Amino acid sequence: xxxxxxxxxxxxxxxxxxxxxxxxxxxxxxxxxxxxxxxxxxxxxxxxxxxxxxxxxxxxxxxxxxxxxxxxxxxxxxxxxxxxxxxxxxxxxxxxxxxxxxxxxxxxxxxxxxxxxxxxxxxxxxxxxxxxxxxxxxxxxxxxxxxxxxxxxxxxxxxxxxxxxxxxxxxxxxxxxxxxxxxxxxxxxxxxxxxxxxxxxxxxxxxxxxxxxxxxxxxxxxxxxxxxxxxxxxxxxxxxxxxxxxxxxxxxxxxxxxxxxxxxxxxxxxxxxxxxxxxx
Ligand SMILES: C[S@@+](CC[C@H](N)C(=O)[O-])C[C@H]1O[C@@H](n2cnc3c(N)ncnc32)[C@H](O)[C@@H]1O
Numbered sequence: 022x023x024x025x026x027x028x029x030x031x032x033x034x035x036x037x038x039x040x041x042x043x044x045x046x047x048x049x050x051x052x053x054x055x056x057x058x059x060x061x062x063x064x065x066x067x068x069x070x071x072x073x074x075x076x077x078x079x080x081x082x083x084x085x086x087x088x089x090x091x092x093x094x095x096x097x098x099x100x101x102x103x104x105x106x107x108x109x110x111x112x113x114x115x116x117x118x119x120x121x122x123x124x125x126x127x128x129x130x131x132x133x134x135x136x137x138x139x140x141x142x143x144x145x146x147x148x149x150x151x152x153x154x155x156x157x158x159x160x161x162x163x164x165x166x167x168x169x170x171x172x173x174x175x176x177x178x179x180x181x182x183x184x185x186x187x188x189x190x191x192x193x194x195x196x197x198x199x200x201x202x203x204x205x206x207x208x209x210x211x212x213x214x215x216x217x218x219x220x221x222x223x224x225x226x227x228x229x230x231x232x233x234x235x236x237x238x239x240x241x242x243x244x245x246x247x248x249x250x251x252x253x254x255x256x257x258x259x260x261x262x263x264x265x266x267x268x269x270x271x272x273x274x275x276x277x278x279x280x281x282x283x284x285x286x287x288x289x290x291x292x293x294x295x296x297x298x299x300x301x
Contacts (some may be wrong), residue, residue, distance in 0.1 A: 025057040029069045038077065041084050042103065045117045047077040085124035092125070093211040097184035105158075105185075110151040111289045113266075118150040128175050128206045131198035141241035145174045145199060148236045148265055153181050156263045156291040159282075162186045162232060169193070169230035171222040171247060172238020176203025176215070183207075183215045188232075192217035193225040222247050227254045237266030244268055252277055255296035262294040 032038065032054075038046040054070050061067050091100035098105075104118055138144060162168060164187035170178040173192025180203070183190045194200050197219045207215040218225075222238065223246045233251055248271060254260055255277060264272050269292045272278055273285040278294040285292055 023053075023057070025054075025061050025063075025066055025070060028053055028057055029066060029073065032073050033069070039080060041080060041087070044081065044084060044121050047081060048117045048120050051077050081124055085121070085127070088121075088125045089127075089210060092184055097210075098186075101185065104150075105154055107151040107154045107158075109290070110149070110155050113146075113149065113289065115149055116151065118154075119147070122150045122177065122181065126175075126177065126180060126206045127209070128202050130175070131202050133196055133198040141243040142195070142239045143172070143237055145196065146236070147174055147177045150177070150181065152265055152291050153178055154185070156234065156265075156293070157182055157185050159291065160232060160261050160263045160293045162188055164188055166231045167191070167229050168232040168234060169225075169227065170217075170234045171225070172235065173199075173203065173217050175199050176206060176217050178234055178236075179203070179215050179217055180207055180210070180212060182234075183212050184210070187214075189214040189216075191215070191230070193220045193222050195219070195221055223250070225250075227251065230254070230260065231258070232261045232263060234263045235265070235268050237264075237268040240268065244271055248272070248275065255298050259298075260296045262296075263291060264294070265291050 032050055037043060038050050051074055054074055058067065058070055088100045091097055104121065162182060166186070166188040168179065168182050168188050168190045170192040173179060173194040176192060179190035179192045182188060192203070194217060200217050200219045203217045223243060227233070227250055239247065251260065251262060252275070262272055262278060267288050269288055270286050272292070272294050273280070277297055279297050280292055280294045282292050
């Protein structure tokens with residue numbers, strides 16, 4: 022069985038995880054070390070393992086800083102190029118791409134009071150980054166789109182979509198602490214076309230957006246009211262709705278939306294809908 026001693030000895034001699042781009046290598050090695058450190062009593066071995074973890078964190082930090090610098094220079098898409106082939110992503114788990122995005126955005130989760138949200142509203146949970154990339158690809162989001170995240174949380178979607186496509190992005194989020202942190206992150210990356218506002222999605226001005234994104238931020242009557250608002254917009258111009266999670270089933274039932282996706286009711290994968298209203 023793998024021991025802390027053999028893992029530390031192996032990693033000390035190994036060069037692979039030291040390559041700046043080897044985020045996955047490091048994440049997996051760090052997970053293994055963290056696990057093996059539980060219950061480790063040999064102080065010298067413990068110190069060597071901590072030394073490896075510190076070295077991994079330092080290399081990650083340099084990698085995140087390099088990607089941040091590229092984003093500030095307007096070259097974020099190129100810097101993230103190696104991550105953009107996400108295949109057919111499913112599931113709600115997080116992976117190394119989320120680790121990279123978290124490092125690049127460097128958002129500290131604010132200390133927001135977490136009483137139960139109002140009826141029909143859902144707690145914050147970020148969209149796994151691979152789904153954001155999948156949505157960008159399959160909804161063919163381009164620089165002339167305006168993308169709005171309804172229930173934007175800490176702003177991962179508006180920020181990453183803007184970096185990858187150059188589209189103007191916005192968000193509305195009911196929790197002011199999240200909005201403050203998201204906008205701090207956008208400003209820190211020099212992103213001038215990301216704008217997240219505090220508010221209730223039911224009251225938001227939707228008149229600008231060509232793409233609406235929802236990771237099941239609400240259900241029941243709140244979702245019904247917001248869907249009705251999006252439909253009103255769709256009577257005026259073609260819109261796309263990109264959704265993830267159970268709210269997708271609601272969009273799949275709307276006669277004014279169509280989807281070319283294999284399963285328009287899938288809840289474990291992004292579904293892209295296009296409005297079908299004839300333009301007046
Ligand atoms: C599941 S999270 C999704 C966060 C983000 N869209 C993402 O995908 O990373 C849902 C978010 O919607 C927010 N929310 C819930 N009801 C809302 C409402 N009526 N108006 C605005 N935001 C709302 C919650 O505070 C939470 O941050």
